[in-house]
Amino acid sequence: MGNKRFDALNHVLNRSIEEKPLSKELISDYYGEAVFHDRAMKQFLPSDIYKKIKECVATGKQLNRDIADHVASGMKAWAISKDVTHYTHWFQPLTGRTAEKHDAFFTPSEVGESIESFGGDQLAQQEPDASSFPNGGLRNTFEARGYTAWDPSSPAFIISGTLCIPTVFVAYTGQALDYKAPLLKALHALNDAAVPVAQYFDRNVTRISATLGWEQEYFLVDSALFQARPDLMLTGRTLFGHSSSKGQQLDDHYFGSIPERAVAFMRDFEEQSLRLGIPIKTRHNEVAPNQFECAPLFEEANLAVDHNLLVMDVMEKVAHRHHFRVLLHEKPYAGINGSGKHNNWSLSTNTGVNLLSPGNTPKTNLRFLTFFVNTIKAVHDYDDLLRATIASAENDHRLGANEAPPAIISIFIGSQLTKVLEDLEKRIKDKGMSPDEKTELKLNIGKIPEILLDNTDRNRTSPFAFTGNKFEFRAVGSTANCSGPMTALNTVMSSQLIKFRIDVDGLIAQGIKKDEAILRVLREYIIESKKILFEGNGYGEEWVKEAAKRGLSNIKTTPHALGAYLKQNVVKLFESAGVLTHEELEARNEIYLEKYKLKIQIESRVAGDIALNHIVPAALEYQRKLVETVRGMKDIYDEKEYKKLSAPHRSLISSVSTHVSKLQSDVHIMIEERKKANNMIDSLESSSHYCDYVIPYLNTMRENVDSLEIIVDDELWPIPKYRELLFTR
Numbered sequence: 001m002g003n004k005r006f007d008a009l010n011h012v013l014n015r016s017i018e019e020k021p022l023s024k025e026l027i028s029d030y031y032g033e034a035v036f037h038d039r040a041m042k043q044f045l046p047s048d049i050y051k052k053i054k055e056c057v058a059t060g061k062q063l064n065r066d067i068a069d070h071v072a073s074g075m076k077a078w079a080i081s082k083d084v085t086h087y088t089h090w091f092q093p094l095t096g097r098t099a100e101k102h103d104a105f106f107t108p109s110e111v112g113e114s115i116e117s118f119g120g121d122q123l124a125q126q127e128p129d130a131s132s133f134p135n136g137g138l139r140n141t142f143e144a145r146g147y148t149a150w151d152p153s154s155p156a157f158i159i160s161g162t163l164c165i166p167t168v169f170v171a172y173t174g175q176a177l178d179y180k181a182p183l184l185k186a187l188h189a190l191n192d193a194a195v196p197v198a199q200y201f202d203r204n205v206t207r208i209s210a211t212l213g214w215e216q217e218y219f220l221v222d223s224a225l226f227q228a229r230p231d232l233m234l235t236g237r238t239l240f241g242h243s244s245s246k247g248q249q250l251d252d253h254y255f256g257s258i259p260e261r262a263v264a265f266m267r268d269f270e271e272q273s274l275r276l277g278i279p280i281k282t283r284h285n286e287v288a289p290n291q292f293e294c295a296p297l298f299e300e301a302n303l304a305v306d307h308n309l310l311v312m313d314v315m316e317k318v319a320h321r322h323h324f325r326v327l328l329h330e331k332p333y334a335g336i337n338g339s340g341k342h343n344n345w346s347l348s349t350n351t352g353v354n355l356l357s358p359g360n361t362p363k364t365n366l367r368f369l370t371f372f373v374n375t376i377k378a379v380h381d382y383d384d385l386l387r388a389t390i391a392s393a394e395n396d397h398r399l400g401a402n403e404a405p406p407a408i409i410s411i412f413i414g415s416q417l418t419k420v421l422e423d424l425e426k427r428i429k430d431k432g433m434s435p436d437e438k439t440e441l442k443l444n445i446g447k448i449p450e451i452l453l454d455n456t457d458r459n460r461t462s463p464f465a466f467t468g469n470k471f472e473f474r475a476v477g478s479t480a481n482c483s484g485p486m487t488a489l490n491t492v493m494s495s496q497l498i499k500f501r502i503d504v505d506g507l508i509a510q511g512i513k514k515d516e517a518i519l520r521v522l523r524e525y526i527i528e529s530k531k532i533l534f535e536g537n538g539y540g541e542e543w544v545k546e547a548a549k550r551g552l553s554n555i556k557t558t559p560h561a562l563g564a565y566l567k568q569n570v571v572k573l574f575e576s577a578g579v580l581t582h583e584e585l586e587a588r589n590e591i592y593l594e595k596y597k598l599k600i601q602i603e604s605r606v607a608g609d610i611a612l613n614h615i616v617p618a619a620l621e622y623q624r625k626l627v628e629t630v631r632g633m634k635d636i637y638d639e640k641e642y643k644k645l646s647a648p649h650r651s652l653i654s655s656v657s658t659h660v661s662k663l664q665s666d667v668h669i670m671i672e673e674r675k676k677a678n679n680m681i682d683s684l685e686s687s688s689h690y691c692d693y694v695i696p697y698l699n700t701m702r703e704n705v706d707s708l709e710i711i712v713d714d715e716l717w718p719i720p721k722y723r724e725l726l727f728t729r
């Protein structure tokens, strides 16, 4: 039989590097040229309109329709000057990526001519045919249509001749059907809650934004090999594949020199990203072979989220030109490191201060400690919610698999800050302190910046780590839309800061001085949330036991983790912050469960198909050859010799038979389990059935296929092997 695997390998070997000549332009010449940014706005908008839009973005105030008309006409003129013919509202349905519906500017006029039209109405609102986007029952019960509405805080951009306008996507009832709407509300709530707290330290603070710096990990694989693996094509990961004799054990890939073909790809997609105003800054190899990472400078959280989604799209598009496929899946290969998307997060003021950066005076350090300890308390109180925000079928392969942060949410702060907190806990007295004690405390707080300069104090096994001037939520998966975790984190922080202010003001009302009141409240929080702090090895078995003793959750699978969205305290949190209603949370929970179920359903079907239609025929072909050999031996040897010499071959024949028959029976039982799950009406029940009764067959099937892979003649093996996927360049 013809072997697609060898065809694919030949393809790869004959590839030449498609290197674009190095651009003579400086990055600063083209950076942001495809974005309706400051420079373009100044050129294409009347100056009063420009000022108004800047002000609205800075203060989060709504723009009125009159301004929208002016902006639309400037935007249109700018876009047409760049040969743009279409526009689209660009939005983030809960499927996880982005969606767009293109309309032409071109409008036929009455006299048979045509004009290019685009007004405030088209800019502000569009009605995509929304019926095929997930809505978790929201649209069925209310209104069948949804609409998109302009988000002026994220600038419009041009991709492939289309003007893309970032928008939120909501039902006619106003309920959110996307990731962006709740994120914007969370950022708003955070600002409202954080400003008064920051004003304890500086009256000039009037606006606080969350900042996000994401780090995107991904794998590259040659597109010919990708096409020869139905599992990669349809599920984004390999469902089968025996580990390669050489994997990542030498760690020789990490920060090694980047293979030429990969560099050519990176240069190309980085250039596209930079044109889109995405400040991509770093690139390097990751731990696993053919695994890489890119990261931009951090930006305001909403913009950073949009930029991450854009980068994922740009990467995929550009990869085609280089005959690569980008694997964004959290775990494309078993036994090899998976991919994450660290979310570096902090808070920044209109006065240019990073609130999670220690300063160099006792006052600025007290401010630092305030935001630092409140974050710890917020994460402590809502650890299950944060766990839910990173739950997905894909990320289940990473969390708790001894290579990524565990499914247990804990916080790493480093030994020096641990000491600072211990010190605070010890020194601060509930019943007033002597002047000497206060001086000493102040001195100690003043010392924080020196010690933090020591950057060796890092722990890469923690899901949530403090890294000098920001927290790094490291458990987020590589395919995730950062909005999920960012919405939750900023919401829990807003609620925590409101509580903090009430607690502090309560003590001040009792006549306690402000600084001391702050310290006393912080001390309470440190005591209350201590159990979430963990400095040890997060990948170790001991931590699992220790965490259980401390009463921390360890929720390993998505269907169970998602339940946190509906916990009473979580519903109350989101409702009181005005971020999501109970109904919206229920809808989201439903959508995520359904998505989980469909993912496993597809994996299970693909696995069955590959097993029965690719693997079993190859195994039987090999078995046929063995049988022929053994028959031939019988012809030429006497009975005794035949028995002795053919024994290994006969044993191979029975091994092949055993694996094939196990495989076939697994596929059939798995189909039965799938049927049961599909008949369950309740989403939680159905997705849990997939999790508990379908996935185990995916695992046992894998064992049999992988065993066959090392028995069957290499010439007959139909799908590219791990060594080929990981090392072919």
Ligand code: ADP
Pocket: 211, 212, 213, 214, 215, 295, 296, 297, 298, 299, 344, 345, 346, 347, 354, 467, 469, 470
């Ligand atoms: P690594 O974690 O790989 O060692 P760094 O700690 O240097 O790398 O930075 C990682 C990321 O942190 C960068 O992408 C950067 O944009 C982001 N970052 C730095 N400062 C902030 C901040 N104040 N807010 C949010 N992200 C930040």
Ligand code: MG
Pocket: 215, 342, 472
């Ligand atoms: Mg990092």
